[in-house]
Amino acid sequence: MMKWKLLLLTIFSVWISNAQDAPVIDGDTMLCPYSNGTATITNGETYDTYQWYFKYWFLSDDYQAIPGATSASFTYDWYTYDQALFKVVVTSGSTTLESNTIQIDSYAWS
Numbered sequence: 001m002m003k004w005k006l007l008l009l010t011i012f013s014v015w016i017s018n019a020q021d022a023p024v025i026d027g028d029t030m031l032c033p034y035s036n037g038t039a040t041i042t043n044g045e046t047y048d049t050y051q052w053y054f055k056y057w058f059l060s061d062d063y064q065a066i067p068g069a070t071s072a073s074f075t076y077d078w079y080t081y082d083q084a085l086f087k088v089v090v091t092s093g094s095t096t097l098e099s100n101t102i103q104i105d106s107y108a109w110s
Helices: 002-021
Strands: 025-027 036-041 049-056 073-077 084-092 095-098
Touching: 025 084, 036 084, 073 084
Parallel strands: none
Antiparallel strands: 025 036, 036 073, 049 084, 084 095
């Protein structure tokens, strides 16, 4: 019985540790036409690698890697990424972690 408790405690500790290390992103979500926005990792962690991804929220397609978007922040333009969802996937040692998503919208409708 004690071995099971120890195993569960170890698994739970690793799960909590990974959840705390996952990147958290925030950025400009409402863009004016012909403007740029920036998304950034805000939890203060530094990771070994970064890859930003996007998909359009209204399509059922998979996320696509953004070529060249491999740092802790990503600057995007209104025209290309209006109505997109962004996330970043990072590595820390041998662990791969995925961020929350943010949705980009624009004032083009106003």
